[in-house]
Amino acid sequence: MKNNILLFAILLLQTSLINNAFCQSSATNSGGQVATVQPKIIVIPYTKEGEDLRTVLENDENKRIAIAKIKEAFDSRGFTTVDFVAKLKAAKDNNVLTSENQSDIKSQIIQMSGADVYLQVEVIVEKGESGNSVKLILTAYEVSTGNSLSNKVCESGKFYTEDFIKLASKAVENCIEDFLNVMQTKFTDIVNNGKSVIIDISFDAGSAHKMSSEMGVDALPLSDQIEMWMEKNAFKNNYHIQGTTDLKMIFDDVKIPLKDQATGNNYNPNKFALELFKFLKGLGLQPGKDIKGSTIYITIK
């Protein structure tokens, strides 16, 4: 009898501990509402090789105007972008930038900002006898995969004016809505068909395993076991293998859903990596996982 009471008390304590550990705090409880995590977008200027990003922006008001106008268009669609200048300033103040190479600095800022999408703006000023004009080249990419989301060449048209700020502003106005509409169709495609992640599977230096090592109850090579798992778990069976060697297997495009198909909660590369981690554990392996943006690195010990 005493033992039973003790057992009951332990069970009660465990339940309360589990509740405390996993239940949502009342302060943050949204009543089951799930807001979709939106992509982070950063607008950056195009720079030629060796040009300093900050001085380019500080010295060229046309670029500043173009960027401000583009951000304004995002705002009017109810979308907030990451401020490039603020990020650049913060990076310089904190001495985060490690390279002298300006194109590397650009990648570092994009990486540091945590942006999912970056939009590059190139401003071309054209002067002529029949009038002056400004052309803009807008290109939007998915940071993780480099997939192009929208491209547009915007033109202000020729005017007899030296007011290039006005021309830059006009060039943006002429095409930004069209540019955003194309971007939105790509976003809709991501919502319907999943977002891309890259998966890089390799082995630790001292690992006793290889991609050709036979595993599992059916004793198939590890690379085939992984592909069979991917076939079942990639969203809508959509994945692409870049290549497989005995020491490495790279999936350069695996689609994962934006929402957990069972719970409706937001889904992300970390959750997908955990599923793959569990599968590899199930095969008796000792995997390690790292996630950087939308790239999943799996290292098998």
Added chain:
Amino acid sequence: MKKSNKISALVISTLLLFSAGCGIKALPSAEVNYLSAEDGTLTTRAIGIGKNKEEAIIDAEKNVFNVLFFRGLPASEQKIALVGTNETAEKEKNKEYFNKFYIDKRYKSFVISSNPKSDLTVHKGGKKSIAVEVKINLVALRKDLEQNNIIRKFGF
């Protein structure tokens, strides 16, 4: 002779009945042209058909929205269909919204101006047409479609 006349009259009347019953509904005309755009507005020139001037103007206005929703307007900022290219499916999916929009004339709240640019022209068969310059509040229209979950907001 009398019998054959009766038969031919019966055949003709049956054919007439069939042609009236199975008549194909006319698709909305796509005669909508882009004129200009400024600060979230879109100006178009559209052709409307109707029994009288008022009806033809209404038809022209509705044509503009139909093209914007289900076709997209080349040369404008809305080259891609705002809602989708399968209008039958989209209208069926959001029946209530589109009924209010067209039948209850909610679309009027997105028309900034609507100016006839030609006289009413009478065509063969008694149909009358008119050219109308229609200015639309495109930003408000997109917001309305977003708020009513007809289209998704920008982003995921």
